[in-house]
Every structure is written in C-alpha cells, then in structure tokens.
Amino acid sequence: MGFRLWRNRRHVMAALLVVLLCTLAYCFEGSHQRYITFIEKKVLWCAYWVGLGVLSSVGLGTGLHTFLLYLGPHIAAVTLAAHECGSVNFPEPPYPDEIICPEDSGPGSGGTIGILKVMSKVRLEAFMWGAGTALGELPPYFMAKAARLSGNEDLEDLEELEELMEKEKSKDLSFLDKAKLAVEKLVERVGFLGILACASIPNPLFDLAGITCGHFLVPFWTFFGATLIGKAIIKMHIQKLFVIIAFNEHHVELLLKTLRYIPYVGKFLQAPFKEFLAKQKAKLHRKVGAEVPQEGSLLSWLFEKLVMAMVAYFVLSIINSMAQNHHRRLSKGQKGPQGPAILHKVATS
Numbered sequence: 001m002g003f004r005l006w007r008n009r010r011h012v013m014a015a016l017l018v019v020l021l022c023t024l025a026y027c028f029e030g031s032h033q034r035y036i037t038f039i040e041k042k043v044l045w046c047a048y049w050v051g052l053g054v055l056s057s058v059g060l061g062t063g064l065h066t067f068l069l070y071l072g073p074h075i076a077a078v079t080l081a082a083h084e085c086g087s088v089n090f091p092e093p094p095y096p097d098e099i100i101c102p103e104d105s106g107p108g109s110g111g112t113i114g115i116l117k118v119m120s121k122v123r124l125e126a127f128m129w130g131a132g133t134a135l136g137e138l139p140p141y142f143m144a145k146a147a148r149l150s151g152n153e154d155l156e157d158l159e160e161l162e163e164l165m166e167k168e169k170s171k172d173l174s175f176l177d178k179a180k181l182a183v184e185k186l187v188e189r190v191g192f193l194g195i196l197a198c199a200s201i202p203n204p205l206f207d208l209a210g211i212t213c214g215h216f217l218v219p220f221w222t223f224f225g226a227t228l229i230g231k232a233i234i235k236m237h238i239q240k241l242f243v244i245i246a247f248n249e250h251h252v253e254l255l256l257k258t259l260r261y262i263p264y265v266g267k268f269l270q271a272p273f274k275e276f277l278a279k280q281k282a283k284l285h286r287k288v289g290a291e292v293p294q295e296g297s298l299l300s301w302l303f304e305k306l307v308m309a310m311v312a313y314f315v316l317s318i319i320n321s322m323a324q325n326h327h328r329r330l331s332k333g334q335k336g337p338q339g340p341a342i343l344h345k346v347a348t349s
Contacts, residue, residue, distance in 0.1 A: 031326045045096065046128045051214055053132020055314075058139065063129030065217040067239065071129050073207045075240060077280075083249040084281050088121040096125075118244050126240050134199075137210045138225055144214025183237050187212050192226045198232025202239070245275070250276070 005012055026036055052066040062231060082088045085101035094100060186194040187209050195213065198206050213223040245251070256277070259270040 002053075047122070049125045049128035050132040053129040053134075055132075057133040065310065067129070070122030071126065072239075072243055073146040074125065075118075075243045078122050079118050079244050079247040079251065080249070080277075080280065082118050082121070087112060088100070088113065088117050099284060113240070115244055119240050123239060127232050128219050130236040131228060134224065134228040134231045137206070140210035141223055142216040143221075144211045145217060146214075148215050148217060169311060180212045180230050184208055184212050188216055188219075191218070192222050195223060195226035196230045196234075200234040200238075201229045202235065215263065 011311065025032060026040075048072070052070050056066040074096075078088070081099045081101070087102055089102050090099050091102065128342060183198055183206070188194075190197075195209060195218075198209055208221070209227075256270060256273055259273060260266045262269065
C-alpha cells in the first residue's frame with residue numbers, strides 16, 4: 001500500500017492540494033461564499049437522490065420503492081405546479097424545498113407548458129436517482145465476482161442462479177423461471193447491449209443481472225456502464241415521461257370527474273381529492289417567505305402512514321434476510337462444505 005502511494009505520489013499530492021484548497025475556500029469568508037453555498041446545496045441535493053436510488057435497488061428485490069414514495073410525487077408536484085403557474089421558473093429559494101409560482105403569475109393563470117420543459121426541470125434529480133439505482137446493483141456483482149475468483153462459490157446469492165441452471169433443461173418451468181432464464185442468457189451472451197436492454201426498462205428480474213455478470217467475470221465498466229446508461233438515462237426518461245403525462249392538468253381533471261362513477265365510494269373520494277388539489281394550488285400562489293398554514297388533510301395523513309409502513313417493511317425485510325442467511329450458514333456448517341458443482345460445469349464448458 002505504501003509503495004503504491006509513493007509510486008503515485010504526484011497524484012496523491014495533487015489530490016491533497018485540491019482538498020486543502022477546497023477546505024480553505026469553505027472555511028474563510030469572502031465574496032466566493034455565494035458560489036460555495038450554491039455548490040454545497042447542489043451536492044447535498046444530488047447526494048439525497050443518489051441515496052434514495054441506492055435504497056431502491058439494493059437488497060435483491062427487498063429495496064425501498066423510493067420512486068413511488070419520493071421521486072414520483074416530486075415530479076408530479078412540479079408538473080402540477082408548472083401547469084398552474086404557466087412556468088417552471090420557480091423562485092430559488094425556496095425551490096426545491098417548496099414550490100411557489102413566480103410573482104408575475106396569478107391564480108389560475110395556467111398557460112401552456114411543454115413536456116420537455118418539465119422534463120428539463122426535474123432532469124438532475126431524476127438522473128441522480130437513476131445513478132443511485134445503478135450503484136445499488138454493484139454489491140451482488142462484486143460478491144459474485146470475488147466468489148468466482150477465489151474459487152469459493154458456495155455463496156447464498158448464487159443459489160438462485162444455480163437453481164435456475166439446474167432447471168434449464170426441465171420442461172416444468174414456470175413462466176417466472178423462463179423469464180429469469182431469458183434475462184440470464186441475454187446478459188451472458190449479448191454482453192453490453194443485453195445488460196443495457198435489461199436495465200432500460202422497468203425490470204423486476206434485473207436483480208440476477210449483477211450476480212450473473214459477476215459470476216461470468218463480465219468487465220466492471222461493461223456491466224456498470226450499461227447499467228448506468230440504461231437506468232439513469234433511458235429508463236428514467238421513460239418513467240419521467242409517464243408521470244408528467246399522467247399528471248397533466250387535463251388528465252387530473254378527468255380523473256377527478258371519473259372518481260364519482262366508482263360504485264359506493266366514488267362520491268366520498270371525489271370531495272377530499274378536490275379539496276386537497278385546491279389547497280395545493282392555493283399554496284403555489286403565496287408570497288416568498290409567507291408562512292404555510294399547517295392544515296392537515298386525510299390524503300396527506302394517509303400518505304404519511306404509507307411511507308412509514310413502507311420503511312418499516314423495508315427494515316423488517318432486511319432483518320428477515322439477514323436471519324435467513326445466518327440460519328443457512330449454520331445449516332451448511334453442520335452438513336459440511338458442498339460446492340455447487342453446476343457452476344463449475346458451466347465455468348469449464
């Protein structure tokens with residue numbers, strides 16, 4: 001380690017010098033502080049969405065669905081505000097913490113707002129969230145690759161892949177198993193384009209892609225590059241477009257009118273939704289710095305409880321997964337080491 005640092009001493013010294021200069025610029029007062037504040041705000045904003053993206057994809061299917069809980073509602077709020085204000089030039093601050101219409105827009109000013117403008121407004125947070133989901137796919141890749149290189153392939157995360165390979169010639173495959181095998185074969189045989197295709201669409205079976213790529217020693221930048229492009233650029237634009245179109249003002253009004261036709265509960269649902277939407281539109285036209293009236297609503301209360309339930313489920317799923325892995329290791333320790341021969345057959349074929 002010390003030899004490597006000495007051999008790359010120029011790069012190390014340059015990095016230390018940059019860190020020192022950034023620290024001094026951050027600590028000392030001056031006219032540059034407004035730029036430091038702007039950069040700090042952007043970095044924290046990006047880190048927030050990257051973290052939510054990691055939480056969404058980490059855990060082999062048990063991740064917290066942060067798109068439905070955070071990014072989706074944020075895009076929907078920006079879309080509704082853009083149509084109400086007739087502009088996306090929201091005052092900063094308080095945006096992005098709060099959305100307020102520009103001063104030159106009055107209640108009901110509305111106006112035509114293009115889809116591309118709304119997409120551009122939320123592009124940064126959407127890209128960072130997508131990059132976070134790509135980062136969340138790395139742990140299975142590294143674990144499978146390390147297990148393959150070390151020869152110790154008796155790893156819990158490889159068991160599903162092993163079972164799929166054993167079932168490959170069976171005629172009693174379920175539709176889900178056939179889909180998983182198709183994803184595994186696509187990733188293994190097509191490489192970069194196969195990974196890109198799987199990552200570019202909402203694909204619940206992509207969890208096996210990292211394990212498959214790690215086991216078959218797919219180069220890191222081939223796997224991560226395809227995953228990053230697919231998730232952070234292609235798939236995120238598809239999801240953004242869907243949310244923006246769904247929360248177009250015309251579609252929202254149509255949905256509110258349609259609610260009343262739901263048997264038994266339609267009339268009771270329509271009123272709180274209309275009230276909630278009217279309050280949100282009124283908040284958009286308040287002055288910058290004005291206090292927000294703390295009025296609770298049934299919908300906000302239900303959404304808050306939904307978020308709490310989803311977070312609790314996420315924590316419990318992690319605890320349950322850790323307990324199952326611990327139990328599996330104890331059981332294997334009692335039975336003695338048994339390596340998965342099927343993986344060695346595939347590796348040598």
